[in-house]
Amino acid sequence: MFEIVRREEMAKGTVILNEIEAPRIARKAEPGQFVILKANETGERIPLTMADTDPERGTITVIYMVVGRSTALFRELRVGEGYQDMIGPLGRSAHLERVGTVVCVGGGTGVAVLYPITRGLKQLGNRVISIIGARTKDLLILDDEMKAISDELHVCTDDGSYGHHGFVTDVLKTVLEEEVVELAVAVGPVLMMKFVSEITRPYNIKTLVSLNPIMIDGTGMCGGCRVSVGGENKFACIDGPEFDGHKVDFDQLMQRLQAYRQEEIQSLEAHRCKLEP
Amino acid sequence: MAEKEPVKEKIPRVVMPEQRPDIRRRNFDEVPLGYTSEMAVEEASRCLQCKRPPCVAGCPVDIDIPAFIGHIRAGDFDEAIKKILEKNRLPAICGRVCPQETQCEIRCVLGKKGEPVAIGNLERFAADFARINGIEGAPPRQKPTGKRVAVVGSGPAGLTVAGDLIAKGHEVTVFEAFHKPGGVLVYGIPEFRLPKEIVFAEVALLDKDGVDIECNMVVGRTVTLDELFDEGYDAIFLGVGAGLPRFMDIPGENLVGIMSANEYLTRANLMKAYRFPEYDTPIPRGKNVAVLGAGNVAMDAARTAIRLGADEARIVYRRSRQEMPARAAEIHHAEEEGIEFLFLTNPKRFLGDDSGHVIGMECLRMELGEPDASGRRRPVPIEGSEFELGCDLVVVAVGSGANPLLTNSIKDLVLNRWGYIEADPETGKTSLDGVWAGGDIVTGSATVILAMGAGRKAADSMHEYLTGGRRLS
Ligand SMILES: Cc1cc2nc3c(=O)[nH]c(=O)nc-3n(C[C@H](O)[C@H](O)[C@H](O)COP(=O)(O)OP(=O)(O)OC[C@H]3O[C@@H](n4cnc5c(N)ncnc54)[C@H](O)[C@@H]3O)c2cc1C
Ligand code: FES
Numbered sequence: 249m250f251e252i253v254r255r256e257e258m259a260k261g262t263v264i265l266n267e268i269e270a271p272r273i274a275r276k277a278e279p280g281q282f283v284i285l286k287a288n289e290t291g292e293r294i295p296l297t298m299a300d301t302d303p304e305r306g307t308i309t310v311i312y313m314v315v316g317r318s319t320a321l322f323r324e325l326r327v328g329e330g331y332q333d334m335i336g337p338l339g340r341s342a343h344l345e346r347v348g349t350v351v352c353v354g355g356g357t358g359v360a361v362l363y364p365i366t367r368g369l370k371q372l373g374n375r376v377i378s379i380i381g382a383r384t385k386d387l388l389i390l391d392d393e394m395k396a397i398s399d400e401l402h403v404c405t406d407d408g409s410y411g412h413h414g415f416v417t418d419v420l421k422t423v424l425e426e427e428v429v430e431l432a433v434a435v436g437p438v439l440m441m442k443f444v445s446e447i448t449r450p451y452n453i454k455t456l457v458s459l460n461p462i463m464i465d466g467t468g469m470c471g472g473c474r475v476s477v478g479g480e481n482k483f484a485c486i487d488g489p490e491f492d493g494h495k496v497d498f499d500q501l502m503q504r505l506q507a508y509r510q511e512e513i514q515s516l517e518a519h520r521c522k523l524e525p
Numbered sequence: 526m527a528e529k530e531p532v533k534e535k536i537p538r539v540v541m542p543e544q545r546p547d548i549r550r551r552n553f554d555e556v557p558l559g560y561t562s563e564m565a566v567e568e569a570s571r572c573l574q575c576k577r578p579p580c581v582a583g584c585p586v587d588i589d590i591p592a593f594i595g596h597i598r599a600g601d602f603d604e605a606i607k608k609i610l611e612k613n614r615l616p617a618i619c620g621r622v623c624p625q626e627t628q629c630e631i632r633c634v635l636g637k638k639g640e641p642v643a644i645g646n647l648e649r650f651a652a653d654f655a656r657i658n659g660i661e662g663a664p665p666r667q668k669p670t671g672k673r674v675a676v677v678g679s680g681p682a683g684l685t686v687a688g689d690l691i692a693k694g695h696e697v698t699v700f701e702a703f704h705k706p707g708g709v710l711v712y713g714i715p716e717f718r719l720p721k722e723i724v725f726a727e728v729a730l731l732d733k734d735g736v737d738i739e740c741n742m743v744v745g746r747t748v749t750l751d752e753l754f755d756e757g758y759d760a761i762f763l764g765v766g767a768g769l770p771r772f773m774d775i776p777g778e779n780l781v782g783i784m785s786a787n788e789y790l791t792r793a794n795l796m797k798a799y800r801f802p803e804y805d806t807p808i809p810r811g812k813n814v815a816v817l818g819a820g821n822v823a824m825d826a827a828r829t830a831i832r833l834g835a836d837e838a839r840i841v842y843r844r845s846r847q848e849m850p851a852r853a854a855e856i857h858h859a860e861e862e863g864i865e866f867l868f869l870t871n872p873k874r875f876l877g878d879d880s881g882h883v884i885g886m887e888c889l890r891m892e893l894g895e896p897d898a899s900g901r902r903r904p905v906p907i908e909g910s911e912f913e914l915g916c917d918l919v920v921v922a923v924g925s926g927a928n929p930l931l932t933n934s935i936k937d938l939v940l941n942r943w944g945y946i947e948a949d950p951e952t953g954k955t956s957l958d959g960v961w962a963g964g965d966i967v968t969g970s971a972t973v974i975l976a977m978g979a980g981r982k983a984a985d986s987m988h989e990y991l992t993g994g995r996r997l998s
Binding site (some may be wrong): 272276286290291292293317318321332333334335336337338464465467468469470472474475476481486499500503504506507508511512514515518519 | 702703704740741742743746747748768769770772778779781782784785787788791792796797801802803804805806807809880881882928929930
């Protein structure tokens with residue numbers, strides 16, 4: 249078992265943080281890499297990109313939004329309990345280099361994945377402009393943490409309940425008009441990553457996105473995670489999860505992410521029936 | 526059946542009872558039901574007990590076949606399993622999935638005039654009898670040597686190395702990337718051919734013998750080979766299988782509803798998606814399923830699709846019936862279950878709807894030309910023969926390659942041009958001191974028993990290395 253040593257609820261309990269004991273993974277993990285978790289015997293294998301690692305404590309941290317059957321199951325796990333299975337670190341680490349000014353754009357729980365990448369970029373001496381957003385103020389996560397590692401932080405909410413009223417992409421446009429930016433990193437909903445990539449394209453700004461396709465093994469064995477990048481098939485678990493946003497076929501990715509939509513509903517319902525007989 | 530009754534063959538080969546095709550095509554229970562004790566004794570009595578038995582030479586792990594069959598004939602089932610376990614630690618598995626018809630049974634003297642002794646069925650009987658009745662027959666463990674061995678991958682190759690070396694007194698740890706041990710036996714071969722409970726029971730025996738099995742360990746990622754040596758392992762065996770799916774590389778292949786056989790079967794078997802929503806992993810339940818390829822993997826995929834409720838499941842193969850690589854028995858079972866076969870047909874592109882879901886394939890008809898490198902006649906497309914085939918699920922089962930995840934992480938490990946590990950066929954030694962390899966990651970996709978044979982040879986060589994007083998570095 250992989251024990252949960254710390255658990256926090258964020259965004260009104262819709263987002264959960266788990267710090268999990270896994271010394272071997274913690275020693276190896278680098279920003280941008282992910283783990284695959286399975287809660288129990290009947291559980292599904294769920295990939296989550298690590299939000300943090302602590303080699304000394306021998307722990308890794310994941311932050312996830314409760315969206316379906318499996319994350320609902322994860323939410324029930326308390327400190328002292330744990331995941332039956334976890335593997336990692338998987339995927340390539342994020343591409344970190346000193347380029348000058350970088351813009352880091354995060355939406356929803358994507359901010360959790362963006363955080364260690366942003367920190368890495370900052371530590372390398374880049375000037376970091378961060379733009380993070382959520383639907384509403386209560387759903388915003390890690391804004392203090394992002395603030396601490398950014399030279400400039402812009403916060404947006406779709407409903408205007410906090411910070412800029414509107415989308416991260418609006419702020420991005422303004423920033424790009426005013427600043428010379430060498431690199432953009434975007435992590436969040438697929439649609440957000442797609443729009444960020446479209447906005448940076450005319451400026452010729454290298455744009456990295458972190459993808460989250462459906463996975464099973466995470467070791468290149470099934471091909472379920474394949475994404476089309478520059479017309480070529482890539483396995484996100486081996487070649488990614490980070491890719492050049494200007495080359496990713498986001499529409500196809502969105503369609504592939506919908507593959508089990510019906511089953512997800514069915515599964516959630518079956519689970520609810522069990523909980524509330 | 527032979528026309529003339531052979532002199533010695535008084536009793537016909539005892540047929541193993543099976544679930545009826547119309548029933549089993551909708552359940553995941555095992556198809557063959559096994560021999561009763563009476564059936565086993567009767568079948569065993571057909572064996573001629575040859576003085577120089579040709580069958581043994583066909584067995585990659587040298588089971589003393591006449592001896593164990595002799596024990597069954599005498600009704601001494603305990604002794605029968607002991608005899609088998611001397612050479613093979615996974616008999617319930619091998620009795621089910623080995624291609625006996627091309628190995629031991631093909632050499633059986635009875636087969637010259639009639640039907641060979643059902644060696645595989647008898648092996649299965651002995652193993653099942655022992656498991657059900659709690660009989661233990663593994664040879665006793667030799668005294669501890671103090672040497673530590675790491676085995677990477679828990680497929681048949683790795684498990685054989687582990688079983689052999691633990692018996693010889695070494696300490697053995699098996700590292701497996703998945704959350705369950707067994708390799709293809711667990712994630713690939715379906716429940717109805719090889720119940721997972723049987724695999725876990727045979728693995729549990731190794732565990733009981735002292736083999737330490739660590740799952741969730743992706744060697745090359747969670748821990749590297751160098752670190753394993755640093756942690757005090759004296760020798761390492763690599764048996765990571767050939768886990769890289771091949772695709773067709775034709776337009777439309779990323780449509781929803783097109784997946785590799787690895788993905789389809791892993792969902793169904795390892796993740797038990799056929800029991801969704803009791804198990805959380807979903808699997809597409811296609812109504813009109815096309816399986817590309819005609820090997821054992823393709824048969825398993827098509828038979829799985831039927832069991833998941835498909836109205837039609839079709840094998841689409843670019844060559845003809847004669848060239849199909851699957852075992853005859855598997856093809857026969859598939860046909861009985863209503864799988865259709867579309868020969869000399871090859872998809873050219875996949876067709877999808879607005880939501881990006883596959884709805885069909887444009888196919889080309891093929892004809893057979895000159896023999897190719899494999900000796901089989903090469904399929905050539907017939908100009909202008911395009912036609913459309915409707916389907917809502919496509920499983921691509923056209924073979925697999927070498928997964929580079931581990932091999933790329935090891936400096937100086939010599940690979941061949943396809944990415945498989947170069948290893949001495951007699952000893953399994955690789956280019957690195959203290960590192961052996963065997964199974965599909967050396968030969969490319971082969972069979973359970975060949976992987977076990979390779980494991981046996983490597984284990985012998987490793988034992989020699991570990992006890993030969995050579996300096997370990
Ligand atoms: C669907 C299907 C049906 C088949 N049917 C038959 C049949 O009927 N009869 C027959 O004889 N053969 C059959 N085969 C072939 C047979 O299963 C294989 O030849 C055999 O399993 C190979 O054994 P192996 O030990 O080399 O590798 P595998 O069984 O592939 O096991 C390798 C193991 O290593 C693990 N691994 C990989 N990388 C790492 C890593 N980096 N770190 C740790 N662990 C790792 C994998 O997860 C896996 O568990 C079938 C194969 C398939 C796919
Ligand atoms: S998750 Fe299976 S290949 Fe990437």
